[in-house]
Amino acid sequence: MANSDTMAAPAALAAGPRGPKPKRRMSRGNIMVYGTLLVFALYYALPLYVMIVTSLKGMPEIRLGNIFAPPMEVTFEPWVKAWSQACTGINCDGLSRGFSNSVRILIPSVIISVAVASVNGYALSMWKFKGSEVFFAILMIGAFIPYQIMLYPIVILLREAGLYGSLTGLVLVHVVFGMPINTLLFRNYFASIPEELFKAARVDGAGFWAIFFKIMLPMSLPIFVVSLIIQVTGIWNDFLFGASFTGPDLYPMTVQLNNIVNSVQGVKEYNVNMAATLLTGLVPLTIYFVSGKLFVRGIAAGAVKG
Amino acid sequence: MALTDATDTGQNIPVQKPKRLFKNLASKIAAIPMVFTALVIFVGGTVWTIVYSFTSSGLLPRLKWVGLDQYERLWNSRKWLVSIENLAIYGICSLILTLVIGFTLAALLDRKVRGEGALRTIFLYPFALSFIVTGLIWQWILNPELGLQSVMRGIGWESFAFDPLNNSKLVMFGLLIAGLWQGTGLIMCIMLAGLRGIDEDIWKAARVDGIGTVKTYIRVIIPMMRPVFVTSLVLIGSGIVKLYDLVVAQTSGGPGLSSQVPAMYVMTSMFGGQNLGQGFAASTMMLVSVVIILVPWAILEFGGKKRG
Numbered sequence: 211m212a213n214s215d216t217m218a219a220p221a222a223l224a225a226g227p228r229g230p231k232p233k234r235r236m237s238r239g240n241i242m243v244y245g246t247l248l249v250f251a252l253y254y255a256l257p258l259y260v261m262i263v264t265s266l267k268g269m270p271e272i273r274l275g276n277i278f279a280p281p282m283e284v285t286f287e288p289w290v291k292a293w294s295q296a297c298t299g300i301n302c303d304g305l306s307r308g309f310s311n312s313v314r315i316l317i318p319s320v321i322i323s324v325a326v327a328s329v330n331g332y333a334l335s336m337w338k339f340k341g342s343e344v345f346f347a348i349l350m351i352g353a354f355i356p357y358q359i360m361l362y363p364i365v366i367l368l369r370e371a372g373l374y375g376s377l378t379g380l381v382l383v384h385v386v387f388g389m390p391i392n393t394l395l396f397r398n399y400f401a402s403i404p405e406e407l408f409k410a411a412r413v414d415g416a417g418f419w420a421i422f423f424k425i426m427l428p429m430s431l432p433i434f435v436v437s438l439i440i441q442v443t444g445i446w447n448d449f450l451f452g453a454s455f456t457g458p459d460l461y462p463m464t465v466q467l468n469n470i471v472n473s474v475q476g477v478k479e480y481n482v483n484m485a486a487t488l489l490t491g492l493v494p495l496t497i498y499f500v501s502g503k504l505f506v507r508g509i510a511a512g513a514v515k516g
Numbered sequence: 517m518a519l520t521d522a523t524d525t526g527q528n529i530p531v532q533k534p535k536r537l538f539k540n541l542a543s544k545i546a547a548i549p550m551v552f553t554a555l556v557i558f559v560g561g562t563v564w565t566i567v568y569s570f571t572s573s574g575l576l577p578r579l580k581w582v583g584l585d586q587y588e589r590l591w592n593s594r595k596w597l598v599s600i601e602n603l604a605i606y607g608i609c610s611l612i613l614t615l616v617i618g619f620t621l622a623a624l625l626d627r628k629v630r631g632e633g634a635l636r637t638i639f640l641y642p643f644a645l646s647f648i649v650t651g652l653i654w655q656w657i658l659n660p661e662l663g664l665q666s667v668m669r670g671i672g673w674e675s676f677a678f679d680p681l682n683n684s685k686l687v688m689f690g691l692l693i694a695g696l697w698q699g700t701g702l703i704m705c706i707m708l709a710g711l712r713g714i715d716e717d718i719w720k721a722a723r724v725d726g727i728g729t730v731k732t733y734i735r736v737i738i739p740m741m742r743p744v745f746v747t748s749l750v751l752i753g754s755g756i757v758k759l760y761d762l763v764v765a766q767t768s769g770g771p772g773l774s775s776q777v778p779a780m781y782v783m784t785s786m787f788g789g790q791n792l793g794q795g796f797a798a799s800t801m802m803l804v805s806v807v808i809i810l811v812p813w814a815i816l817e818f819g820g821k822k823r824g
Contacts, residue, residue: 251638362577494644
């Protein structure tokens with residue numbers, strides 16, 4: 211595409227820079243490239259824009275009609291209302307309850323699942339035992355099986371353990387279903403660490419846990435961050451497990467958000483709905499924009515090899 | 517790793533056998549959560565559900581054998597048939613469009629465009645959001661009275677009509693717009709990584725031979741990226757079968773039955789309708805569809821490697 215420009219370059223160089231600076235002309239191909247990219251960029255970016263603008267307008271302004279217009283009068287009332295007063299049909303204390311539930315689910319789930327997955331990956335790459343590969347294969351196949359088929363047996367297991375409907379139960383479910391992808395991630399990472407390092411430590415008499423904590427952990431900070439990103443966004447965005455394994459008082463934010471927006475009672479307050487939606491999306495969005503390349507690495511590692 | 521392999525050679529000597537269980541003990545203990553998950557939850561849970569799908573379980577699971585009755589009922593239920601049809605429409609469109617859009621965007625970004633980083637950020641951010649958030653955003657944008665339709669009418673296009681969420685024929689496409697918005701970024705990312713892995717010399721050779729850009733992509737680059745396409749296909753495919761949250765948020769399965777999907781059928785019969793047997797049978801059918809997607813892929817990926 212840039213062909214014509216580069217062809218002319220040697221001649222121009224030989225003559226030395228003279229005359230007015232040449233204007234960058236857009237070739238027809240370039241217009242196509244940038245045009246298409248721009249159209250798609252609008253498709254992806256506009257919903258976020260619409261969401262923000264809507265959440266800052268008052269209802270009278272929204273009823274006037276243009277969802278793309280910036281707010282004439284900025285108001286934060288919808289945000290306050292979404293956080294502390296919005297109704298789900300059962301209670302009217304806003305998203306704050308869902309937020310605190312989500313945090314209480316998120317923190318233990320993430321810590322336990324990353325810890326378990328890192329130990330799994332370490333055992334699978336450095337301390338293989340008979341059958342370890344078989345268990346790993348089952349784990350990987352499990353990641354593709356529709357969760358619905360395992361839901362009811364889990365309900366029974368949790369009920370037997372007295373954990374059905376509790377946050378602890380949901381945390382365990384997240385640990386179980388986060389295991390395949392994160393184990394894979396750690397296994398591949400540890401497999402890339404030179405074997406000599408492991409052997410040297412063995413010769414020095416270090417055992418399973420000593421090698422893990424003293425040698426492997428300090429070396430694998432980046433992969434821990436990647437795994438953390440996968441788990442935080444995955445667990446925060448979960449709807450299925452939250453709706454199946456908890457009750458109304460313990461619903462995570464996504465479930466509560468859905469109940470607020472899709473509740474049939476009363477007049478629809480679109481600005482409050484959009485503020486609530488944004489609030490729920492804020493955690494993963496922040497992680498995405500802050501972590502940047504690591505996020506991409508995380509999903510690529512998970513996706514390409516998974 | 518070689519340490520454990522060494523013990524296998526001593527397999528024939530019976531005296532060493534009791535020792536082998538305790539060999540590598542720490543590793544085995546550490547793997548207990550994984551073994552439990554794999555065997556009890558993944559294998560056990562799946563087998564349990566399949567077994568109980570042949571029983572008359574209603575409010576509670578019970579082992580009263582009824583053979584294929586549940587499946588017969590399932591395939592005679594209009595709701596299930598509509599769900600399958602909806603998923604097929606959504607699935608085929610989503611598969612083709614995700615691949616096309618994902619590849620096109622990746623190829624365009626790979627043309628050394630300015631602001632690649634910013635564009636990539638824009639294309640990928642929806643993937644960080646949940647399906648619930650995605651569904652609710654698009655429910656609002658596609659709102660007929662205040663959303664896109666009214667804006668288009670407001671700027672003078674009076675006859676503009678685009679109200680997919682309230683039209684039983686178009687509702688799956690309304691979901692598709694949202695689904696593509698959320699998911700294409702990921703495929704673009706994978707495709708871009710694939711394109712970056714292709715040797716620059718290929719491009720030079722194509723240029724020397726005077727092959728046009730588009731033709732090079734179709735004839736040379738895409739065939740070279742077969743593994744990337746296969747991975748994308750598997751990812752998109754297994755995602756389509758799981759389609760649930762998006763529908764719940766955006767349309768709740770309506771209008772009427774027109775956006776019902778299999779996963780929703782499972783959830784309503786298991787947790788809403790107290791009709792466990794139907795839920796089990798339907799989720800077994802979901803598993804079957806995933807197997808149909810995965811087995812050819814596994815044969816291609818792993819069967820091929822052994823022969824090659």
